[in-house]
Amino acid sequence: MKGAVLRKPGGFNDIYKHKPGADKDRTHYCPGCGHGILHKLIAEALEDLEITDRTIVISPVGCSVFAYYYFNTGNLQVPHGRAPAVATSVSRANPGSVVISYQGDGDLAAIGGNHILQAANRGENITVFFVNNAIYGMTGGQMAPTTLEGMKTTTTPYGRNPATDGYPMKVAEMLNSLYAPTFIARTSLHDIANIRKTRAAVRKALQYNMEKKGFSIVEVLSMCPSNWKLGAVESQNWIRDHMLEVYPLGTLRDRGAEVAPRVRPRPELDPARVRETLGLGEGSGVKLERPKETPVYPNPSVRIAGFGGQGVLSAGVVLANLGLEYGYNVSWLPSYGPEMRGGTANCSVKIQDGTIGDTEATKPHVLIALNRPSMEKFEPIVASGGTLIYNSTLIDVTPSRKDIRVLAVPITGLADELGNTKVQSMVAAGAFAAATGLFALDDIIRLLPSLYSGEAIVKLNEKAVKAGFDFVRGIKS
Amino acid sequence: MDGPRKYPFCEIDQEECKGCGLCVNACPAKVLEISSHLNSRGFHPSSYKGSGCLGCGTCFYSCPEPGAITVYLKDYVPEGV
CATH class of the missing domain: 3.40.920.10 (Pyruvate-ferredoxin oxidoreductase, PFOR, domain III)
Structure with a gap:
């Protein structure tokens, strides 16, 4: 805990000037939404680690599509599921930057499933914050890859049936089967103790990012009161009572201490070799x-x-x-x-x-x-x-x-x-x-x-x- | 709030608060409550009962709104003092 006052962290914009309409001092998130809490933990870490001005947040498609209203960082909003691909290019083009890919479960685990796998497998020097609320939020509560068995959504009105809909996808475990990632953790926002653990995981992931130690991901179990049709506190309890069993919390991998900083070789471009490789010789021969x-x-x-x-x-x-x-x-x-x-x-x-x-x-x-x-x-x-x-x-x-x-x-x-x-x-x-x-x-x-x-x-x-x-x-x- | 404040102290922006109640539920000292009044956005905001804050920061970290809650900790010294 820092200073003698806890107030809106410096990683946020004072006023959300890019947000349309008159409400420029409040987020667009529903009451009790977990995004806001995770945003706050990230914004606080950015300020404390003094990296706000060299961080680039890649926002996805999903409720957090508007993350760029809030973070006082460089921001890119990218096509559905492609945040890890864009984060890859940003991180490689600007090795001095801290690149965050912020994604939900529909974005990361469904349409963007392959992107996250490949980025993790390459050990890109990016940090992924993965919000798992077991549902598509922005589009109105459809089944996500992470939806629990038996869970009712607008597209599984009788509950998710594995016989036709498959099983909840365990992203952290899946990525943990890869060799390259440095840090993989799953945390939750369902009570203050776990919010504080999430806070620690966010900081660690960003610390490794600053140290160029490769790929880190924090999967965060988060509330979606609107689509779960529950109150905010009930939603926290629902995580505790239903999600934890399927998505056990903990640090699945932490190789930060043993991994050496990754230095990518600078690409060399020798025009003569390019021409030779492409069979261009000396051009068309006409000067x-x-x-x-x-x-x-x-x-x-x-x-x-x-x-x-x-x-x-x-x-x-x-x-x-x-x-x-x-x-x-x-x-x-x-x-x-x-x-x-x-x-x-x-x-x-x-x-x-x-x-x-x-x-x-x-x-x-x-x-x-x-x-x-x-x-x-x-x-x-x-x-x-x-x-x-x-x-x-x-x-x-x-x-x-x-x-x-x-x-x-x-x-x-x-x-x-x-x-x-x-x-x-x-x-x-x-x-x-x-x-x-x-x-x-x-x-x-x-x-x-x-x-x-x-x-x-x-x-x-x-x-x-x-x-x-x-x-x-x-x-x- | 009249008179000198006692620290620790918790302040809730009545306009930014969306009344979700996470802070009220989480506060270990039970010194927060949902107000009976509505704010301009139509929410019943959370508010501090006026005494008993422990300065633990639980409400701050439980709150999804970036600037809705400010907690002045025990060792806080107001400007100009």
Whole structure:
């Protein structure tokens, strides 16, 4: 116990400013919920161990999805069950941080079951706080993997029947079968003695985390008065009378004293070896001199958008590849739906001499819009003074911006005249080259054999590039 | 609360408290009770009877609300004293 006063621990935010609505000084948890107690024990430990400002809490899907309202730490909220995977990457990318994965039983033991197993098996330097209340709380009381035999939930109205629903999953015991974990404990919040034991386990787990001693998990038996349909005190008694028998408490493993701090090797990246491994040799063999004319945009960021299947993404790949051959740094960031055809797709391409940070073209110098929805969506974000190339075959409106250069190019039509609408991407690439002066037509044509195989295909794409290029140059003259 | 406080002393934020009663049940000295009045959120908050606090912290650690309970321990010295 610390100081001469016990008050709201420093690991919490004073005011929960991210919480919507007027109630910014109270949690969203139901009266008597165990989450609040565990939150308090964690927040107190963060303050006492002086790690609040280097801790990152990963919150799950479940009632604790909003843990980021409360903890005065770095916070990430991640997809259902994936907290250990994200915690892994955060911990490896920031070895100096203390990474906490906070998860419930539906999240950790059901949808995320494999994630927790693999993270534990790798001995990731993370601490998992696992709230086991034997039920899905947020979604309204469905059966969880941890639901007790005979326990009534909304999906087991006659009680969980092992014949059809399986048995309560004992996560701590399961993880204890693995070699790598350092600390595994199961505690409970059902009375003050056990709350204090939970407090000690929380501190130990975080201490090992600070010492880089690998994977630690504390499974905490916790009350869910709302879904158990019990009062708060009755819920504590229910843990005592029903859960303890199935989920015995105690420290299943504590190897903290014997484990040496884990130091992960720094990944080494040797560009020559990467090229060799990927069979890239010295690149395509074509080293290009940049065109003599000064490009309209020296370090352009580009957005290409349209229907999936219009060659939106491949047009971006072509531009990025060309940029590489001229010795630029390039990036290509695709964004598309689950469909292979139809739907919408767009990509961002950056072609720069300097280092590329953000790979998304949020204020593109050039927008190539292949259909109307894309033009309407992205026209507003084009940088002032930028260029909008729009596919006048399919877009029956004209852009409204007056502070940008607008080029109407019948991209689909030009490709169709060549007998194959699939070459829209190369028509677009040709139009881009002509509009920006960044790439010379001859250079693109020389590169085509390294991008496409088959003489007929290369020839077709050559015609497509030329059609797009010549059309735009025709507009200019 | 009028007059000088005697430490240890327990203070319950009447607005943050959700009236779950875990602290009342857990308090070994039985010096907490559920109030008859409602707070602005519609809960009957827990409150300190005014004397008998042991300063054990049981209520603090039993309470799920981060800032609802503050316990001033025996050796607490108020600011400005």
